[in-house]
Amino acid sequence: MHEQLRPDxxxxxxxxxxxxxxxxxxxxxxxxxxxxxxxxxxFDLRRLKLGRTLDIGCGLGRLLTALPDDSVGVDHNPEFVRHARGVGCIAYTSDEFLQSKDATPDRFDALLLAHVAEHVDADTIDTILQTYLPFLRAGGAVHMVTPQEWGYRSDPTHLNFMDFQALSDIARRNSLAVERSYSFPFPRWCGRVFKYNEFHLHARKGAG
Incomplete structure (x- = not known):
C-alpha cells in the first residue's frame, strides 16, 4: 500500500x-x-429529481455532471476540484465554498454524499453534515451512497463499512428523517460479488 493511501x-x-x-x-x-x-x-440520480444539489465530496465530478446545471460540487481535494471544473462543473474546495456566494442558507434543494461516509469516522461525518445542512432548505433531501462488500474492500482508504443501519444512524444523529433505503444497481446479495453495488439512503431535513 502506498504510504498516502491508508485509512484516516x-x-x-x-x-x-x-x-x-x-x-x-x-x-x-x-x-x-x-x-x-x-x-x-x-440515471438513478436523475430519477430522484433532487433539484439544485450540493454534491459534497464531488471527486472528479462524475455524478455532478448528472445533476441540474446550477448544482455545486465541493471537495477537500484541490485536484478533484480542478478536474470537476475542467469538465464544466461548478466546484469549490471546502474553504472556497464557505466564502462563496453559494454558501447561503437554504440555497440548495438537496445534499448528496456519495462515497464519503466510509472514508471517515462518526464525528467527522457528523461535522461534515452539520457544516453543510444550513445551506439545505427546510424539507430538502439528503442522499447518501456507500459501497457494499467488494467495493468497500477495493479502496485502501476506506475506514468503516457503512451499511443501511450505519447510514440510518448518521441520519438519526443529525435529525434527518429516513424515507427510503435501497440497494443499487442490483439486489443486496450482489454486493458480495459485484464491486459497484451500493447502499443508498434517502432522508429529509425537517421543516424547522
Missing part, C-alpha cells in the same frame, strides 16, 4: 494528489472509456 479518521488521505491520480486512473481505464458504465448510476 478525518479522511485526510483522500485529499492528496496520489489519491486523485489513483481515482483518475481507475475511472479512465480503457474498458470504462468504451462502455457506458456510469449510465445506470446517472
Amino acid at each position: 479518521e478525518k479522511g485526510a488521505t483522500t485529499s492528496t494528489e496520489v489519491y486523485h491520480d489513483r481515482l483518475l486512473d481507475l475511472q479512465t481505464i480503457w474498458w470504462k472509456r468504451l462502455l457506458p458504465v456510469q449510465a445506470p448510476f446517472r
Whole structure:
C-alpha cells in the first residue's frame, strides 16, 4: 500500500494528489472509456429529481455532471476540484465554498454524499453534515451512497463499512428523517460479488 493511501479518521488521505491520480486512473481505464458504465448510476440520480444539489465530496465530478446545471460540487481535494471544473462543473474546495456566494442558507434543494461516509469516522461525518445542512432548505433531501462488500474492500482508504443501519444512524444523529433505503444497481446479495453495488439512503431535513 502506498504510504498516502491508508485509512484516516478525518479522511485526510483522500485529499492528496496520489489519491486523485489513483481515482483518475481507475475511472479512465480503457474498458470504462468504451462502455457506458456510469449510465445506470446517472440515471438513478436523475430519477430522484433532487433539484439544485450540493454534491459534497464531488471527486472528479462524475455524478455532478448528472445533476441540474446550477448544482455545486465541493471537495477537500484541490485536484478533484480542478478536474470537476475542467469538465464544466461548478466546484469549490471546502474553504472556497464557505466564502462563496453559494454558501447561503437554504440555497440548495438537496445534499448528496456519495462515497464519503466510509472514508471517515462518526464525528467527522457528523461535522461534515452539520457544516453543510444550513445551506439545505427546510424539507430538502439528503442522499447518501456507500459501497457494499467488494467495493468497500477495493479502496485502501476506506475506514468503516457503512451499511443501511450505519447510514440510518448518521441520519438519526443529525435529525434527518429516513424515507427510503435501497440497494443499487442490483439486489443486496450482489454486493458480495459485484464491486459497484451500493447502499443508498434517502432522508429529509425537517421543516424547522
